[in-house]
Amino acid sequence: MNILVIGGTRFFGIHMVKELLALGHDVTIATRGNAAYPFGERVKRIRVERTDIESMKRAFAGLHFDVVFDNIAYASNDIKSAMETLDFNKYIYMSTTAVYDPKHMDTKEEDFDAVHKTLEWCGRADHPYDVVKRQAECALWQKYADKNWIAVRYPFVIGEDDYTKRLKFYIEHAMKNVPMNIDNADAPMGFIRSDEAGKFLAFLADKDYRGALNGSNGGTISIRQILEYVEKKTGYAAVIDSEGEEAPYNGTPAYSIHTERARQLGYHFSELNEWIYSLLDYYIDMIRRETECHPQKEAGIK
Numbered sequence: 001m002n003i004l005v006i007g008g009t010r011f012f013g014i015h016m017v018k019e020l021l022a023l024g025h026d027v028t029i030a031t032r033g034n035a036a037y038p039f040g041e042r043v044k045r046i047r048v049e050r051t052d053i054e055s056m057k058r059a060f061a062g063l064h065f066d067v068v069f070d071n072i073a074y075a076s077n078d079i080k081s082a083m084e085t086l087d088f089n090k091y092i093y094m095s096t097t098a099v100y101d102p103k104h105m106d107t108k109e110e111d112f113d114a115v116h117k118t119l120e121w122c123g124r125a126d127h128p129y130d131v132v133k134r135q136a137e138c139a140l141w142q143k144y145a146d147k148n149w150i151a152v153r154y155p156f157v158i159g160e161d162d163y164t165k166r167l168k169f170y171i172e173h174a175m176k177n178v179p180m181n182i183d184n185a186d187a188p189m190g191f192i193r194s195d196e197a198g199k200f201l202a203f204l205a206d207k208d209y210r211g212a213l214n215g216s217n218g219g220t221i222s223i224r225q226i227l228e229y230v231e232k233k234t235g236y237a238a239v240i241d242s243e244g245e246e247a248p249y250n251g252t253p254a255y256s257i258h259t260e261r262a263r264q265l266g267y268h269f270s271e272l273n274e275w276i277y278s279l280l281d282y283y284i285d286m287i288r289r290e291t292e293c294h295p296q297k298e299a300g301i302k
Contacts, residue, residue: 001205002064004088006030006050007071012157014038015198016069023202030059050078051123056085063087067205070094074124075132076139083144092204095151097214098130099137103255109153109212114141137212150204151212155257156249159194160282166248170223171283174230174237179244187254188220191276196269203267216257219272223249229280
């Protein structure tokens, strides 16, 4: 298949492109050209400014794609520019479980109703992340229902290649005895591993499905459980203090993500407990190595 990937040069986008190539697809990557391409000559390249509709028109004029993966659309205006400038058979939009208001245990796709919510044409800087992502889906459901699209909703994506360093925050602060303000320590939360996030997207390229679709590893874990594991492995206890540094997952309620629709399509996510502790070990070892390089700064690490 002839596939366009808008974005795809970091984190789970890299895993997605690798899987698409392994499956034998003809892949074109469109970015601003600032990031390195880790795929060599195996992919075609297009330079485009995603937020500039005129740039989009110039970049994609006369081109047709079987599938478009849009990894960097945020707001309704981004959806509009894609629909007005791209010629495709299928459009796969990287959405988020942040559209659920709020997420809860066993969150299902139908728990966010984008059909009846008021649509606002907006840019990514106009509102907080969750608001603009909801508006992006409102645009798909209300204005482009006739198009063949999938909105893939992921919770927090984590892995050794996680550039956000949100999970690392908790482990590092615990091991460095830096106080953290954590407002949801006991809330179970769902995650998806970065390589599975990429592989699931690639899996959808030839699947007959339209609408919203959840993706998540099975099971949940709380920040308390993560910190207890770190304490057991290192002997160093986290300092939780309302005056401490604000933790990155604060404000997230207890939730899990229902993935039965993905299973019915033939995709089975691994269980979180099969790999999360190995990932925590990876971060523990990383922080210990960093400490060895800067022993005076990090003298508190055991």
